Amino acid sequence: MIFLYIGLPLIVAAVLPLVGKVSKKVLPDVLANGVFLFLFAYAVTGARGLLAGGALHQTFAWFGEPLGIQIAVDGFSLFMLTVVALVSACVGLYSISYMEHYGAKANYYALLLMMVAGMNGLLLVTDLFQIYIFLEVAAVASYALVAFGREQAELEAAFKYLMLSVVASAAVMIAIALLYGLTGSLSFTGVAEGLRQLDAKAAGAIASALFLMGFGLKAALVPFHAWLPDAHPSAPAPISAILSGLLIKVSGVYAMTRIFFHVFGLTPALSDVLMWTGTVSIVVAALLALKQRDMKRMLAYSSISQVGYVVLGIGIGTPLGIAGGLFHLLNHAVAKSLLFLTSGSVQQATGTRNLDEMGGLAKRMPVTSTTSLIGSLSIAGVPPLGGFWSKLLIIMALVQSHRPVLAVIAVLASVLTLWYYLIMQRQAFFGKLNERWAAVKEAPFWMAASTIVLAVLCLVLGLLFSSVVSTWIQPAADVLAQGMGM
Amino acid sequence: MATLDIVLLSGLVLASAFAVLAKDLIKAAVALAVSSLLLGIVFFRMNAPFAGVFEISVVAGLITVLFILTIALTRTEGEVRESKTVLRVFPVFFVLFIAIDALVMKGLTAKIATLPAAAESGTFGDVLWKQRTFDLIGQLAVILSGVFAVLALFRKRDKDE
Amino acid sequence: MNSHWLVYLFFAAGLVGIGLYALLTMRNLIKLFIGIEVIGKGVSLILLSTGFAKGHILLAQSLVVTYIVIEVCLVATALALIINVTRHTKSLDVRKLTQLKG
Structure with missing residues (x-):
């Protein structure tokens, strides 16, 4: 089958x-x-x-x-x-x-x-x-x-x-x-x-x-x-x-x-290489994302940064780190596809991806803006959404394996993440409505429906995180933990 | 390993270098076909007739045809000139690269230990169909992907677009 | 047997190096693609000579055949992309591709 x-x-x-x-x-x-x-x-x-x-x-x-x-x-x-x-x-x-x-x-x-x-x-x-x-x-x-x-x-x-x-x-x-x-x-x-x-x-x-x-x-x-x-x-x-x-x-x-x-078999040297590549990705891509004016480009840089977290978590090699990395992989998959889909709804409605030209779209597209906000907060690691728990697990694993420097970098970078997502949200959806978009309509049924499903999942992954981790993440992490120290 | 093999392999590398450097695209495509032909002969000499035939018929034949077709379809007035430095630096790069390559391989000769492998039996058909059946499904999938990709890139504009 | 394998690897590495040089420095889209083809030749030489060194010539042949099939699909897709690009830019120059900024 x-x-x-x-x-x-x-x-x-x-x-x-x-x-x-x-x-x-x-x-x-x-x-x-x-x-x-x-x-x-x-x-x-x-x-x-x-x-x-x-x-x-x-x-x-x-x-x-x-x-x-x-x-x-x-x-x-x-x-x-x-x-x-x-x-x-x-x-x-x-x-x-x-x-x-x-x-x-x-x-x-x-x-x-x-x-x-x-x-x-x-x-x-x-x-x-x-x-x-x-x-x-x-x-x-x-x-x-x-x-x-x-x-x-x-x-x-x-x-x-x-x-x-x-x-x-x-x-x-x-x-x-x-x-x-x-x-x-x-x-x-x-x-x-x-x-x-x-x-x-x-x-x-x-x-x-x-x-x-x-x-x-x-x-x-x-x-x-x-x-x-x-x-x-x-x-x-x-x-x-x-x-x-x-x-x-x-x-x-x-x-x-x-x-x-x-x-x-993961050797300590390989583990170090993975962790540092992950960390460099997180920081560099987050800094580059800050400068972007194109909504989808900002999301793309954010993807590089978040995959860095996943690699960092898996690279730690402890069961907790692997679980955190895999959970973040799930959270990022859900939230980032949600964000790209909402950016598509915005682009289809307004014809632009430039953040400077948007503004106040929340009034015209309530479903799109709400779901996009949920996705942004989840990736940025705001409790109680999924992304918060997975980043917490990764940071805890870093502290446990005596890597305080990496842990501090991971925390600071997540503040940076929150910052550029708030910039995106403010410029696209909040503030004064640009008159050009007075006639903009909400996304069609199927587009709205699938973003709603993903946004609900972001919430569910956060609220039920302990049962999600025990039924889905733990078996996967166990398989990988067996591959350690071969 | 006979001298002939070394000659063939050197010819393969030189033909490929010429294909990269040639100004005229058609000449480059022909040089590429020649290097495929040489590679096919090297394969034959390694006792691999099926791979050799495939390399010569598909890579030297089919891909060259596709290449020349593309060159003909994209022929434009303004010729694209590669920068002079790129062409001048190439010999330096090439010599350096080959030297490093040779040193690395020489260094590895002493170090590389490999496990002896069990001898294989049967025919090429047996191996392909019985051991590597999954590869055939993979081939099918790649071909489907490629066909759909080409169809998508050359589709006609729909009326409602 | 190992030393023979390394001789083949030496030449294959040469092919890969030439291909990478073309990819990094050339401006003509078709030249870039020739670079990819040259890398592909190097890889198939590595693959077959490895099987040869192991005495697994049948297995190596079936791998090389699969590899060539994949390469053809890749070539077809890439050439289709090149033809489409030149319809827009009317040129094969990679420097005309400036719609996207770094």
Whole structure:
């Protein structure tokens, strides 16, 4: 059943262009959103039971002959599958109204489904080479989605994104080939086993550095972040939401964490590198975000900064730190996709992303402004919203592992985060209504509905944080904690 | 490892360097095809006929055709000149890079210990279909992604757009 | 066997270096893309020679075939992007891409 996460989007994407010939809008809407909602429902209800007896490994057979298809699910990948399903479902619903004026809806949904299939595949594989394949599946779909409107800015952004992304994949592929050359195996367990027998310090360090560069580029950690502030704001809003909310986390953070914890085993040196890259990302991106006048660009810089928190938390390597990092990943996925979706509603209503031209929109767009405020406060870490608890966990873990300097930086940067989000809120939604926007209307039904769902989730994640952490985060963190000190 | 291999590999690197430096795009595309051809021959000599055929037919053939098609479609009046320094610095960069590369590889010779691997059996088909079946699904997915991407980028403007 | 592997790695690293140089310094969009292709050649050489050194030539071939298929999809997407870009800017010059500021 778990194979449906790859198979179902793949099959539906393959038939969508044909369906699109019959019905231009309604059927693609229904089919694609049906897939997203089904996958989400299954992740929340059925899939948990599969893990009752520990991690699940599946192989497939064809007429009695075993096939070389192996997938595995453990707490970590199930958690990520759920996040992917959740955000993609909300993005799918939002697209029903938002993508009306772009045309070619069947094609759009086909690409979106391929991107989700690629991400799900990446979460389920047990083999290094297959990580690379599914990385590319999601990436190729995302280039086209960034450029979907075919305006000059979008094409430029997609081209820059493609160039850097290709370098990232090449670095990953070279590292994989090196590990294969050292150990003669490609599966996670095989390579981990081989590395333990082998004392390969120099070559292992080269491979780690290449992985760090490759996945750092995919996750847009600070020395490698140049493409993100172009690519994410230029894309159509639902795509910005899914890129910032999911893609950088799945193809960057998840893949990096999986390999560093389960293949190399997290060493103290690696842990230090991860923590410092995370911290530098947090500070630099937050400072850059302060200067932005373009709403989506500010959100994009904020994504770099918040992914820094996730990497910082996971890099600490203590169970508390990992739990904090993963919880922040969930909170950021929900809140940042919410914020990108609301910025899309604003852009569609007013035609601008420039904060200086906005003002007083709260009076004309109450739903959009309220949900955007909730998302901003959650990311900025205001209690009792989700982002507060996850940042608290990360900071507590830093203090526990005797890293007071990093803890202080993390606290100060979160004040900075609150500051630029308040600037954004004040300039866009509060203050005097600019007369130009006197006739602006609230976002259409599906757009408003999906932002409301995400805003409610921000609240729920904060209010029920202890049960969320114990049912979803803890199993995932436990899996990673096992990968320590191998 | 025969001298012929070294010659082929050196030719591969030089052809690629020429492809990067050539002023005329068509010449660059042809140089790229030549380097693919050489790479294909290297693959054959490593006892890898399937990879060799694939490299020659798909990369040297199909991709070159796509390249030349693109060059023809994007031909514009103003030629894009690369800056002179870039072309002049290249030999310096290249020599330095090769020297560092050689030093690193020499340093690694002593250090790299690798595990012996079990011998493999069966045919290419067996390996591809039975061991790496999942890769085929991945290939299918990449091809679908690529097709949809191209369709999206070349779609006609809808009336209601 | 190892020393042979390192000879192949040496040449493959040369290819990757040339490609990176092109990516970092060139102005013509198509030249940038040639850089990517050269990197791709280097990577497939690394992949196959690794399998060769391990005595896994069949496995390595199937990996290289998959890698080439992925590369073709990437090339098609990138060339489609380049054609679309030149429709707007009427030029292949990367310096004309100035809509987005750093």
